[in-house]
Amino acid sequence: MKKLASLSLACLLLFSLLSACGAPKETQNPPAPTELQPIVFTEPVRGYHWAPAYLAETLGYFAEEGLKADFQTVTGADASAPVFSGDAQFGLRGVEMALMSAEAGQGCKIIYSTTSHYPYQLIGASDKYTTVESLRGGVIAGGQGPTSAPQAFSKAILNHAGMQAETDASVISMASAGYLAAIKSGEIQAAVATNPWAAKTLQDNGGKVIVDGADEATMESLMGSTTYELFMIFTTDAYLKENPETVQKVVKAMAKASRWMETATPEEIAKQLEPLFEGRYEELLYSAQVDKDTKLSNPTGYHTESGLKAAISLTALSGGIKNTNVDPDQIYDESFLDQAWTELSK
Numbered sequence: 001m002k003k004l005a006s007l008s009l010a011c012l013l014l015f016s017l018l019s020a021c022g023a024p025k026e027t028q029n030p031p032a033p034t035e036l037q038p039i040v041f042t043e044p045v046r047g048y049h050w051a052p053a054y055l056a057e058t059l060g061y062f063a064e065e066g067l068k069a070d071f072q073t074v075t076g077a078d079a080s081a082p083v084f085s086g087d088a089q090f091g092l093r094g095v096e097m098a099l100m101s102a103e104a105g106q107g108c109k110i111i112y113s114t115t116s117h118y119p120y121q122l123i124g125a126s127d128k129y130t131t132v133e134s135l136r137g138g139v140i141a142g143g144q145g146p147t148s149a150p151q152a153f154s155k156a157i158l159n160h161a162g163m164q165a166e167t168d169a170s171v172i173s174m175a176s177a178g179y180l181a182a183i184k185s186g187e188i189q190a191a192v193a194t195n196p197w198a199a200k201t202l203q204d205n206g207g208k209v210i211v212d213g214a215d216e217a218t219m220e221s222l223m224g225s226t227t228y229e230l231f232m233i234f235t236t237d238a239y240l241k242e243n244p245e246t247v248q249k250v251v252k253a254m255a256k257a258s259r260w261m262e263t264a265t266p267e268e269i270a271k272q273l274e275p276l277f278e279g280r281y282e283e284l285l286y287s288a289q290v291d292k293d294t295k296l297s298n299p300t301g302y303h304t305e306s307g308l309k310a311a312i313s314l315t316a317l318s319g320g321i322k323n324t325n326v327d328p329d330q331i332y333d334e335s336f337l338d339q340a341w342t343e344l345s346k
Contacts, residue, residue, distance in 0.1 A: 036068035039250065040088040041233075043071060044079040046277060047195060048287040049115050049231040050092040051269070051297065055257035056250075058272045064256075065249035071276060083236060084108070089243075090235050090250065094149050095308075095331075096315040098234055102330045103321045107237030109333040111247060112254050113229035116298040116307075118213030120153050121193045123202040125183045130208045132161040135190055141174035141182060142192030148173070149230065150192035152318030157211050159317070160222050180205055196290035197283040214294045223313060225306035229298060240333060251301070251336040255344055258299055266292055301337050303328075 039062075041053060056062050057069040071092075074082065080097055082088040084106060091097075101108050122140070124130050129138070135158075142150030154171045158164060165171045174182065174191070176198050182188045183205070190210065193199035203209070212218055216226040233254070240247055261269060266288035273284050291297050308328060315321050 043092040052257040056253040061253035112233040118228040122211040123207040138189030147320035223310040225310040227307040252340040255340040
């Protein structure tokens with residue numbers, strides 16, 4: 001009887017020992033998921049032309065790099081200001097902003113160019129305005145401010161036709177939301193559409209394309225380049241120097257998104273962008289289809305020498321910069337792109 005009791009006690013002690021060693025304690029919490037590093041992008045508008053940045057978030061590529069992106073639209077103020085103040089880490093803008101900032105001594109670098117062709121179109125108000133010459137004495141609307149890219153585009157078109165802004169035709173500031181009303185009232189005779197959907201809206205209301213920036217022959221004649229890397233992502237020199245690892249992760253995630261876009265259908269692209277463009281699926285689908293047809297998006301993120309020269313010329317024409325002798329290293333840092341594509345090619 002004593003032997004049986006001793007054996008039972010030994011078994012009980014052995015079971016307790018094994019339980020303590022092998023079984024998890026009820027009070028033990030599961031490991032916490034890895035926390036994603038927040039990064040903030042600012043933008044003047046939510047636009048398709050920065051698709052690689054948005055898709056890097058919605059496709060989970062930022063998360064794969066340990067990042068969580070927050071896109072903040074800044075209206076009524078300079079969307080670049082939060083980046084320079086340190087309240088945001090990255091900005092979605094146009095190349096002319098980087099050129100003007102460099103001349104002003106504000107250190108920043110373009111780390112990714114999201115478009116490779118010029119997406120703007122000059123649209124006449126009706127059948128009466130189908131040529132540049134037909135705009136003589138008229139008014140062209142486009143862009144917010146005299147140094148904006150749409151106004152520079154308008155002035156370049158007039159100059160190329162042997163006309164001068166303000167003397168032969170006026171170029172004024174106007175938000176695109178006011179175009180149709182201004183056309184109907186006769187206030188303007190043409191407007192610059194900055195994206196495919198805006199151009200479609202004007203044409204659906206009787207507008208006629210006078211100059212299509214996406215047409216390579218037109219851009220070659222107008223600006224001496226078939227490429228023009230207008231839309232881009234930038235960060236400050238200070239952030240780039242202090243956070244190179246984060247910048248590398250951001251660029252790699254966007255490169256993945258650009259690679260995905262190359263084989264994705266317009267429907268797939270629109271679906272993946274829709275979470276950040278609530279209620280704008282039709283617009284996204286149309287823009288994605290135009291993108292596929294005209295190859296507006298930049299599949300690599302790099303700039304071209306001719307595209308930069310055209311951007312410098314156009315920005316100078318608008319009065320945004322005075323110095324046209326610009327070193328590309330003042331504007332771009334594509335070393336992160338080099339590393340990203342090296343890693344993705346393995």
